[in-house]
Amino acid sequence: MAELTIKEIEKKLTSIQDEKDEFLKDCEQDTRKGVQALVQRWKKNKAEEKALEQQYKDMTQYEQALYKKGYKLIAGVDEVGRGPLAGPVVAAAVILPQDAYLPGINDSKKITEQKREELFKQITDCAISIGIGIIPANVIDDVNILQATKQAMKKALLSLSEKPDHLLIDALELPIEIPQTSIIKGDSKSVSIAASSIIAKVTRDRLMVRLSNDYPQYGFEKHMGYGTAYHLEALKKYGITNEHRRSFAPVRELIEYK
Template sequence: MTDTILKIKAELKMITDPTDNRIVQWRSDTRAGVKSAVKSWDRQHEKNIAQERAFQGRFAFEHHYWDQGVPYVAGVDEVGRGPLAGPVIAAAVILPHDFNVVEVIDSKQLSADKRDILYDLIIAQAVSIGFGIVDAQIIDDINIYQAARLAMTKAVQNLAPAPDVLLIDAMTLDLPIVQESLIKGDALSNSIGAASIVAKVTRDRIMSDYDEIYPGYGFAKHAGYGTKEHLDQIKKLGITPIHRRSFGPVRDQL
């Protein structure tokens, strides 16, 4: 009995090997629906191969050290330099050498739903994750650049085991650890990419909590960034304790 097109499409979703006997058989099927389904599978398979190749390429910096017998390479990134409210948050992540969540990359390239999914996978599989949080008051005291460095430093210090090497997104830290500062590192290193995802999701969740504490500002939607809605609500409702008073729009309102 010939398989229905619907059944073939369902089975194709479960096949990953192009030499699978079913694929070989369906390639000779003359039905237009089957031909279309197989072509779609081929395109997706090529996309998966390219994604896997790119993912492995983003382990080049880690492998440079792993191959020398250096086990713990941490990726470090921060999020929240630009917002008018809320903390700056950094994450440091040590990935296992067999980590294979191929969709991990710079958090800015991912949807919120995808970040949430990857966050759980990273948390579950990482050797260690450290967080650093610096609130608005300290940002005002020491400036946002130094606050970002402080958050990153705290994140690294909260790792256990301690890292042997740091791969950092466009930053160096005053720590006695071998470091590489990588411009746009969250798109070049899976470890930094993982850190960017963890930091972003963590900050977004914190800002959602602040949305309940300080209703009306829309923190759950814009995470404290200077959107028109946020600026309008600052004028209407005033400044909260989590606003950064040293930032222009907030300072002007004061």
């Protein structure tokens, strides 16, 4: 070991996967502080990797149970944008292959924008099929947000290139002739729902950024249409756009006040 530099050891450790590897054991015996720091970093990275593997395994329990029953094409379904004062509600349906591995996947609200973008690419690269459903503000006003959400989900399912044989849906049931399981907080319990949550979130955020080019004074790219202090102040100052949901209280109250 002494003949190897710390830089050389660092490079070699990157290829080590097994905790019982002889080279790793030799490193543990090396008294150099730099080598000990490398060993500790390797162990920390390994522990994080194992935790992600376990988390992913836990989040596939619904899917694995359905695979055992003979289902093959399981679609996760979720939406984003029920709460904002402006912009559409967006739903996604995602069918993942049985051997998919997406470490770090979770409810889109629980991960950073950078991680969402990374996972968005990984999901689109590996998914069997992805469907998107977008329902605009005027329809939300006409039918209410719950019905608009269901419409977006049905639209997402109908745009899949493969017909799923079972649905895993976050907290809702759909009037559609496909067997389905509704899971409360499903976007943190099922990889399929989490994947659809990420696809829907990134898709909607990109739409809101594009809308900010048409309506720069509202700051849609910052708050994605949610009722922040900045957004409410802009509404009072500049009025209501076609992208605003007139049935939602802060917008409705502004109309009534005027």
